[in-house]
Amino acid sequence: MKMHRINFSLNGEKVALDVEPSDVLLDVLRGRLGIKSPKVGCDRGDCGTCTVLLNGKTIRSCLALAVEADGTEIVTLEGAGSRKWTQKLQKKFHEKNSFQCGFCAPGVILSATELLEKNAKPTTHDIKEAIAGNLCRCTGYEPIVAAIEETAKGK
Template identity: 45%
Template sequence: MSSISMRVNGEMRTATVAPETTLLRFLREQLNLTGAKLGCDVGDCGACTVIVDGMAVNACLMLADQADGRDVLTIEGLATRDQLHPLQQAFEIHAALQCGFCGPGVIMSAKALLDETPDPTVQEINDALAGNLCRCTGYTKMVAAIQDVARSRGAGTVKLPAPGNSGRA
């Protein structure tokens, strides 16, 4: 067994895992952070995307042991109790997700992009989402949502007329 310790969504977590445990299984099964999804499990679909030390990675292609001592951010680390993250707000306003299975991965990829490239071109957004497969909504609304966040950065929230009943705590 490997003893590991890493910062997950700002909190230090220490655990013992079987060495062959992927970061994804560790997050989902030991920390009960089930936002990152187990999709293809071979690095094609991006449903498991998390941010490790500032970089978007497939959590299914990393051993939990490799994340020892690192900083891991998952979709659960974005919203606060009172407010969704601007990307989450924008995805809601644009109805950019239907089934939502790819959503956590898409949003983490978008966050990693915006953290480095605050004002991306459509081509840069497409490139950032190439490793996140969405098979129901399509990408047009996601790209629009990400562009909105980029435009309204600094304002704290996405300034768009919110449709009725969209406010969630």
């Protein structure tokens, strides 16, 4: 199969890689680049545990082809720690036990980061809607929503 050379920025570093046209971005991130915070949960865009930021917007990396990353800027939780909102969210998530098993946490935190970067004063409904694509089976969402709310309010 013909390989495609793709160039993109991953967590601030330049990456050049040959991929097959059918290679899925999530598999390339995890399998070839050692980026493990985006997880495989359902492989069809339902659960949100593979969430990454592409040019600042969240995408399901299990539904994106690696070739689509060409020329873009991709940020995963490994590289999001320097973003203002991500740091604040992580601190609040820790304080409020907004995670249990931790498997969905990277995706949830990136979705919340995207929300707060766009809208620093979200309503509770905005928050629920922003993370509605990230399934969590442990927490019942209440401590997640509370942590995002408090982060936005600077509590």
